[in-house]
Amino acid sequence: MKELKRDLGLLSVLAISIGAMIGSGIFILPALALEIAGPAVIVAYALAGVLVVPAALSKSEMATAMPEAGGTYIYIERGMGPLLGTVAGVGTWFSLSFKGALALVGGVPYLLLLFDLPVTPVALGLASLLILVNVVGAKQTGRLQVAIVVVMLAALGWFTAGSAPSVQSANYAGFFDAGVGGLLAATGLVFVSYAGVTKVASVAEEVEDPGRNIPLGILGSLAFTTVLYVAIVAVLVGVTDPGSVAGSLTPVAVAAEATLGYAGWLAVILAAMLALVSTANAGILSSSRYPFAMSRDRLVPPSLSAVSDRFGTPVNSITLTGVVLLLLIAFVPILEIAKLASAFQIMVFALINLAVVAFREGSAEYDPEFTSPLYPWMQVFGAVTGVALLTQMGPIALGGAALIIVGSVVWYVGYVRPRVRREGAATDAIRRQVGRDALTEVESSLEADTHEVLVALTKNADAERERALVALAADLVRPDDGRVVAVRFEEIPDQAPLTEEVTVQSASDVSFETRTEALAADLDVRIEADEVVSHDTKHAVVNFAADRGVDTIVTEHEPLRLRSRVLGDPIDWVVRHAPCDVLLVDNLGYDRPEDVVLSEGRGPYPPLAVDVADAVAAANDGTVSLWYPADRESTDQRRRTIDEYQAELSALLSVPVRTEAVRTDGGQPSRPDLLVRRGADDRLRDAVFDDRPVFPSPGCTVVTVYPHESRRPRFVRRLLERVTF
Structure with missing residues (x-):
């Protein structure tokens, strides 16, 4: 030239x-x-x-x-x-x-x-x-x-x-x-x-x-x-x-x-x-x-x-x-x-x-x-x-x-x-700062104690699914000698009065408590069982969590039905109003997951997701895999900065870590035992940031994390994460 x-x-x-x-x-x-x-x-x-x-x-x-x-x-x-x-x-x-x-x-x-x-x-x-x-x-x-x-x-x-x-x-x-x-x-x-x-x-x-x-x-x-x-x-x-x-x-x-x-x-x-x-x-x-x-x-x-x-x-x-x-x-x-x-x-x-x-x-x-x-x-x-x-x-x-x-x-x-x-120096500078801030939050989250986790059973689940949820909660509280509170929430029609008759324990309730006692001995964790009857399950879950002061709610993710899409998913309401973190589980079983995947498509890995993945992998002598989308349009500088961020994140975890680039068109390098990912903070952010999974279904139990409102990144932060990562 x-x-x-x-x-x-x-x-x-x-x-x-x-x-x-x-x-x-x-x-x-x-x-x-x-x-x-x-x-x-x-x-x-x-x-x-x-x-x-x-x-x-x-x-x-x-x-x-x-x-x-x-x-x-x-x-x-x-x-x-x-x-x-x-x-x-x-x-x-x-x-x-x-x-x-x-x-x-x-x-x-x-x-x-x-x-x-x-x-x-x-x-x-x-x-x-x-x-x-x-x-x-x-x-x-x-x-x-x-x-x-x-x-x-x-x-x-x-x-x-x-x-x-x-x-x-x-x-x-x-x-x-x-x-x-x-x-x-x-x-x-x-x-x-x-x-x-x-x-x-x-x-x-x-x-x-x-x-x-x-x-x-x-x-x-x-x-x-x-x-x-x-x-x-x-x-x-x-x-x-x-x-x-x-x-x-x-x-x-x-x-x-x-x-x-x-x-x-x-x-x-x-x-x-x-x-x-x-x-x-x-x-x-x-x-x-x-x-x-x-x-x-x-x-x-x-x-x-x-x-x-x-x-x-x-x-x-x-x-x-x-x-x-x-x-x-x-x-x-x-x-x-x-x-x-x-x-x-x-x-x-x-x-x-x-x-x-x-x-x-x-x-x-x-x-x-x-x-x-x-x-x-x-x-x-x-x-x-x-x-x-x-x-x-x-x-x-x-x-x-x-x-x-x-x-x-x-x-x-x-x-x-x-x-x-091509991208400018400002983009990389912001990306590095966003990554540093995220790592600082991850470090604080890993150091925090989890004293009590509420397992909210909101529908008739079989014993294996109950066990999966309780076992997940047990892995979260075990390092801090915490407690799991497993509660069956039963909803009755509004026209039915809440009398003593409806609160009498049934044979099913007794069987649930017996299974819970056995789980406590098997998992070597303190587990408390309870049953709650109410006219509105979602309010009952939130009120129970607030009264007990639990650190986290673990519950199954309900598939969206037509009524849920029109009137709103009750679990979405729990996420928005919970006084603590919420983990929604797409429950396909939980049997000593050793290969735990931390999945994030558009931004740094959320501190709560990192904490959960590290705790589960450590409890089962497993490893954490960092999944990130393989982006052929990514610049060399962007890839280098993200590699450095992932290396620093790996150093914070207590288990072996590997990174895997994953295609979003249906291919994936491995089939994990458990996948942990970020959930959309709210419907507006979901629309703006498209926080739906960018990877195909992994064919395993998926835990979607929702940190308490006080710990969720603000709009500008999410925008910067979306643009730079």
Whole structure:
């Protein structure tokens, strides 16, 4: 694959970054921000500059670790995965295209102060010229950027220094009259003035000595531009009457004419044109690299990653970006759409900060030459403040950003997902943390004592099935010298009164107690037998468990009949209301199970299931097999992380452990004696997470565990388990 030439030095990096910022941010936005915050717009610019620092540091770090074309897209895709990478790539590409078009259309009013020209044709002509320059090569682009920035800064420096003596303190009266709300709203608006600070990262593959030049270029240009913005806006407010430039299309020209006369007015017009052309030029340069980088990762068609033999540039990507830019200028109200795109830009900055955390906490290869200070607090600050600023952008801006996100997701599902099997560093970092949390819970569960287990016999079961349930309970309590309470629950019709006659022991009850005494001696466990008669068995089971304070209820799982499906399974009700853990048994017998399988299809093994499997295997001198679905679409990193998790889990158990990958299409490596699995926490989670068994019927007794509500994982936890495991 052809690589882009590394011919952009530090001067070009600074020029691209400064040129990408000094445009609409200073020549157009101050007038709009003045209407919102008044003189406090000066603080808004300073505050916005500070809030950009976390993203600038994060992007500098990732750019030195991955100096590849694509910038924001590359970092988010590698850190957060192909889905968010697609969203970031498509959204940032559109955002930069919108802002480039806005810069050209917004710069024309300054030109109209000199010439009577139509706005759209002039903007289209300038756009076509810049597209051609970018096709010719990045070196020519960098040189043009340096020349533009030097002339532009000279003119702005003259305006600031020459106008400063004319500042009137009275113009700052009522500085904070707009309040905190006005200040934050203005900060959200002018935040986009600094968005270009990290554009240079999108051409990192073409930067000489990226480990040095990228951080210096990004951070140096941010510091310089923040000071320059604050100085210019302070002068702009101080030399004009309050409200005289608010809403103006050419606010800096108005101020220059008042302080420097015709010559200053002319210099500002020249600077404005150069600045806005420079913004558009940097926008084309950087935005065209997004389709290029996405194509190399197979997120868009491969033709967009082709590099021209003649010019050494991605001509197809630049051409596509140019066509979009021209269409926007010709047919779309750019100012409104640029505001929408700006909201997405703020969100992308928040994702940039999270991507750094994903890389550092994950297991992906990541070795940056520059590292952000104050990690992770700097990144947390940047993500939180980014979300806060989004709330200031208004419902229309948020809705537009949401539309871009939905479109990107549709593209991902329709084009990317069938072609790409890859995941981001964040997914693995979250998976590892979820695994560590699960192992901690397993360790606590294994250390906890089980003092009393209730075996609830809710229907006429034969002696063998009774024995199976009691034997299972005995294996659970034996290590802690606990007790099994075996209770037959009999339900009588509501119209039948609960008199002494119905509670008299029958011959069947006496036989049950005799069998229980024999079981106690045979299993070497204390067993207490009892009978309960009630109008409602499910309430009776729960009430008995609560009165006795048992640790676990063991009962048979009732097959769902039509009535159960319509009105609800009584056992489901017991699970939801039990004051303790519940084990539901699909009872095919229990005869010293030595091969115990722990089955989990979508997440780490539940602590209660691990505890039960370990106790049963230990009681019968057996082994535990960890079943996990054989997933041919699993990434190598996912498999390695799960292997490590299973190895750590095995070390916690008291019996020999082996792992077995099991196909979900009917094949299984062995026929176990007992299988233990997780049950759905509730109907909603069952629908969301599809917690039905992913394996075929194992042909043995199956124990489905339901931990008490206080020990069940919350929705977000289950969602993370489902997504990452």
